[in-house]
Amino acid sequence: MHPMSAAPAAIAHSSSQELVLSGAWTARGIGAIAPQLDAISAPAGQELRVDGARIEALDTAGAWVLQKLLQRLRGDGNALRLHGLRPEFARLLEAIEQQMADQERPLAASAIAPPSALEAVGRSTQAALEQGFALLSFVGECALALGGCIAHPARVRWRPILYNIRSAGFDALPIVGLLSFLLGVVVAYQGADQLRQYGANIFVADLIGLSMLREFAPLITAIIVAGRSGSAYAAQIGTMAVTEEIDAMRTLGIAPLDVLVLPKILALLIALPLLTVFADVLGVFGGMLMARAQLGVGFGDFLDRFVKAVSVTAYLIGVGKAPVFAAIIAVVGCFQGFRTRGGADSVGRQTTRAVVQSIFLVIVADALFSVAFSALDL
Known part of the structure; x- marks a missing residue:
């Protein structure tokens, strides 16, 4: 029935x-x-x-x-x-x-045993290697997309590039200038007591010029931009990934790398060297003020010694680091944005990773530059 x-x-x-x-x-x-x-x-x-x-x-x-x-x-x-x-x-x-x-049936209190220390190290190593290979793959995809834009200049999107130059470069001038100025003041202040003991007040120009132009200005600028723009890149792309906007772009036949990644990389390659030059000027100016206040070295004497102590090579070394730092910040920020999965908590997690990894890689790259320049006697 x-x-x-x-x-x-x-x-x-x-x-x-x-x-x-x-x-x-x-x-x-x-x-x-x-x-x-x-x-x-x-x-x-x-x-x-x-x-x-x-x-x-x-x-x-x-x-x-x-x-x-x-x-x-x-x-x-x-x-x-x-x-x-x-x-x-x-x-x-x-x-x-x-x-x-x-x-x-009640669950056993220790149904899942905690992983051992060796297992935890192995899992962490595996995750780090997988992320490293994924990052290398992303760098290769960006290189192919950049090669396609060079072969077909009409594909270059100038409006997003100009917008990113303004947001990552011009809008960052106040914070970069302020921190560079204060860093120059601190370096001159810390060196003033030691130089005064030996009557070598004029050599404050050597200290400020070489330390700011070769190391501090490019490094502090890259760190500021990594925390400011690198996090913004990861958050923007991560939010688009969560809301499936990137999938919609692929469905419409629009390459996400051409629209979201290349404009940011090209803009930062232009903006970061200019920010570094700006940081050089403000850092040296802060050192000049402190040298006059603490050591009695006038602006004219400082500049005369500065020109003799700092060569064009030292200046170009500092500026030459900036494009490498810019590529690291932009690529890592975009890469972590594309790895966002899930909801808003994943966006925050990937943004944090983007900032931490980009700053870490910038410092590693700066250390490698120092080793290479020392070997080349530059």
């Missing part, structure tokens, strides 16, 4: 020791017996027989209600014997019983 035409579920006592179940024990049919279920009971300590031969239909909801009834009767101390149930109904009832037992 079709379940829709079967009679509603029913429970009857054929005797004090036997229950007779009949009708359709389905989600639609068990509504009629809901008031009777709590009233059914049997004397404790007896054997109770349950006849299921007249059950015409049984689904998951009915099997769940029937199994809860049988468990309650067993809990009263009765021995139950269910008979007459169709084989397919019996299998469904057993599956429900197993599922209920699994839900009630």
Whole structure:
């Protein structure tokens, strides 16, 4: 008989020791017996027989209600014997019983053992290597996209490039200038006492010129831009990845690298060297002010010594580092943005990684530059 035409579920006592179940024990049919279920009971300590031969239909909801009834009767101390149930109904009832037992089984307190120290190191190493290979792959894709733009200049998007030059370069002038000026003041102040002891006040120009132009100005500028623009790149692309805008661009046949990555890289390659020159000027100016205040070295004397102490090579070394730092910041920021998965928490996590990794790689690149220039006697 079709379940829709079967009679509603029913429970009857054929005797004090036997229950007779009949009708359709389905989600639609068990509504009629809901008031009777709590009233059914049997004397404790007896054997109770349950006849299921007249059950015409049984689904998951009915099997769940029937199994809860049988468990309650067993809990009263009765021995139950269910008979007459169709084989397919019996299998469904057993599956429900197993599922209920699994839900009630308490979880072991130490079901999952914490990883050992060696395993944790191995997993961290594997994750770092996988991310390193992914970064190298991303660099290769950016190089191919850049080569395509060079071969077809019409593909270059000048408006996004100019916008990124303004946001990453011009808008960063105040903070870069202020920190560079203060750094020049600090370097001159720290060196003033030592130079005064030996009567070498004029050599403050050598200290300020070489330290600011070769090392401090390009490094502090790159760190500021990494925290300011690198994080913005990761957050922008990460948000687009979460909202599936990047997938929509690919669907429309627009290459995300051409639109989102290359303009940022080209803009930063232009803006960061200019910011470095600006930082050079402000840093030296701060050192000049402190040299005059602490050591009595006038502006004219400072500039005369500065020109003799600092060669064009030292200046070009500092400016030449800037494009490398710019490429590192832009590539790492965009790379971490594309690796965003999930929701807003992933955007924040990838933004943090972009800043940390870009600053780390900038410092590593600066150290490698120092080793190379020392080997080349520059």
